[in-house]
Amino acid sequence: MPQVVVQTEHLTKKFGDFTAVDDINMSIEEGEVYGFLGPNGAGKSTTIRMLCGLLAPTSGRGLVLGLDLATGGRELKKKIGYMSQKFSLYPELSVLENLELYSGLYGLYGSEKKKRIDEMIALAGLTGREGEKTRDLSGGWRQRLALGCAILHRPRILFLDEATSGVDPKARLLFWDIIYDLAAHGTTVMVTTHFMDEAEHCNKVAFIYYGKLIADDSPDNLKKKIPGRLYEISAEGAMELLAKVQAGEAGPVIDSYFFGDKLHLLVAEELELKPEGIFAGAKIERIENSMEDVFVYLVKSHAGDDLGSGRISGIGNATAASAVRKEGTK
Numbered sequence: 001m002p003q004v005v006v007q008t009e010h011l012t013k014k015f016g017d018f019t020a021v022d023d024i025n026m027s028i029e030e031g032e033v034y035g036f037l038g039p040n041g042a043g044k045s046t047t048i049r050m051l052c053g054l055l056a057p058t059s060g061r062g063l064v065l066g067l068d069l070a071t072g073g074r075e076l077k078k079k080i081g082y083m084s085q086k087f088s089l090y091p092e093l094s095v096l097e098n099l100e101l102y103s104g105l106y107g108l109y110g111s112e113k114k115k116r117i118d119e120m121i122a123l124a125g126l127t128g129r130e131g132e133k134t135r136d137l138s139g140g141w142r143q144r145l146a147l148g149c150a151i152l153h154r155p156r157i158l159f160l161d162e163a164t165s166g167v168d169p170k171a172r173l174l175f176w177d178i179i180y181d182l183a184a185h186g187t188t189v190m191v192t193t194h195f196m197d198e199a200e201h202c203n204k205v206a207f208i209y210y211g212k213l214i215a216d217d218s219p220d221n222l223k224k225k226i227p228g229r230l231y232e233i234s235a236e237g238a239m240e241l242l243a244k245v246q247a248g249e250a251g252p253v254i255d256s257y258f259f260g261d262k263l264h265l266l267v268a269e270e271l272e273l274k275p276e277g278i279f280a281g282a283k284i285e286r287i288e289n290s291m292e293d294v295f296v297y298l299v300k301s302h303a304g305d306d307l308g309s310g311r312i313s314g315i316g317n318a319t320a321a322s323a324v325r326k327e328g329t330k
């Protein structure tokens with residue numbers, strides 16, 4: 001049986017009257033890559049900061065590596081790795097100086113310190129560039145160096161909060177190679193991301209919305225939760241077509257929304273769309289559910305729930321999942 005390294009029960013964080021993280025129950029097994037997704041302000045960073053021992057829960061309980069979040073924060077900080085979007089590097093210090101500084105924070109000395117620093121320089125691909133100031137490195141290098149700093153002390157669990165935004169796609173792929181490698185060697189990785197392709201590569205994906213966990217499963221299982229069949233439609237005048245579909249002219253459509261410049265129509269299993277009637281001249285393709293479709297579906301199925309209304313501006317029936325998508329481009 002794989003060991004559970006993160007377990008929360010009714011984990012809640014309030015800021016005054018405002019509930020940022022609302023009654024979250026989750027568990028993460030050792031070696032898992034666990035994706036944590038949700039729109040702006042959903043509560044991702046607040047959850048991660050509680051799991052890292054940086055922020056005390058208001059109520060509920062959480063155990064990380066067997067340590068209670070309410071009391072074990074100080075010890076926990078030494079045992080976990082944490083990396084935020086800001087990369088927490090000192091720009092005026094060199095590559096080596098940053099690594100030395102973190103070694104000191106983690107209590108590494110002597111030959112072990114030297115060995116780990118050398119390994120992290122190699123992992124970041126910065127061999128020969130140890131003396132360069134961090135501020136002169138481009139995003140991808142800085143990102144890998146920050147990761148090296150976060151895992152110098154060989155944490156069993158690594159929390160990555162938006163660590164993959166703001167770098168180019170090639171650097172993202174390199175970064176993910178390192179993550180997979182860490183996970184393959186037993187490190188548990190919890191990652192918040194706005195990139196749906198990254199969500200696809202997680203063993204498990206949790207979706208947080210208005211502070212509540214509304215899904216937590218493997219990407220495959222999540223995709224199976226969407227009923228009916230999904231079509232992708234390319235057409236001139238897609239906007240008008242969508243209006244007709246939403247007026248019921250295509251038959252029993254479960255859901256319809258823009259997906260880039262195309263339309264996605266989720267229809268009853270028995271309905272087969274053909275390029276005729278309102279779809280004359282359109283290109284119609286039956287497609288597999290992607291994670292983005294999963295999130296559109298999940299968000300809409302929770303739209304009627306009592307979830308802190310007004311908390312996230314601009315979240316309407318079709319816009320919550322696109323809010324997730326748009327963030328990827330910020």
Ligand SMILES: Nc1ncnc2c1ncn2[C@@H]1O[C@H](COP(=O)(O)OP(=O)(O)OP(=O)(O)O)[C@@H](O)[C@H]1O
Pocket residue numbers: 015020038039040041042043044045046047
């Ligand atoms: N220290 C704080 N005091 C008051 N409110 C806070 C504090 N920290 C976070 N919040 C609020 O809690 C909610 C959740 O914030 P959080 O940063 O966890 O969201 P997030 O999912 O990480 O969003 P993003 O995608 O923008 O990073 C937000 O409405 C935020 O304004």
Ligand SMILES: [Mg+2]
Pocket residue numbers: 044045046161162
């Ligand atoms: Mg955040």
